[in-house]
Amino acid sequence: MSDEQLTSVLELDGEERYDYFLSEVLEEREIWILVNSESRFLSIVSEDDGVAHVPVWPSSAFAVEYARGSDDLTPKSISLPDFFKKWVPGLSRDGLQVGVFPGADKTLWITEASELKKDLQDELSSF
Secondary structure (H helix, E strand, C coil): CCHHHHHHHHCCCHHHHHHHHHHHHHHHCEEEEEECCCCCECCEECCCCCCEEEEEECCHHHHHHHHCCCCCCEEEEEEHHHHHHHHHHHHHHCCCEEEECCCCCCCCEEECHHHHHHHHHHHHHCC
16 A cells, blocks of 8 residues: 555545445454554553543554554554454453544544444445
8 A cells, every 4th residue: 555545544534434444354354453562452541531442453554654653563463253252352341442443633433342343244244
């Protein structure tokens, strides 16, 4: 993906990026997160409302772009079956939401893990 393509997708609004995320994840069958050198995944707590979320991306290129300037974060893929079977129950149990595809302006779509799973499954059934 060229820098121009990357930038144009990152500049989409939150809903458009969410739709892009769904279609890319279904095509590639994986979700990308960022992990630190101790293999701990990045989670962010909002200063405004205290909501904790795990940011996710549709490809490593977008995760790398988000982590630019951080020496400690690297992208890691999660297969869609692993996300459904392990991550959704774990995130729900831990009270973490999912921050889908942060954009250039740092806005993102925050949703329950179970809702993201449902949206992905709905898209899969019409794929």
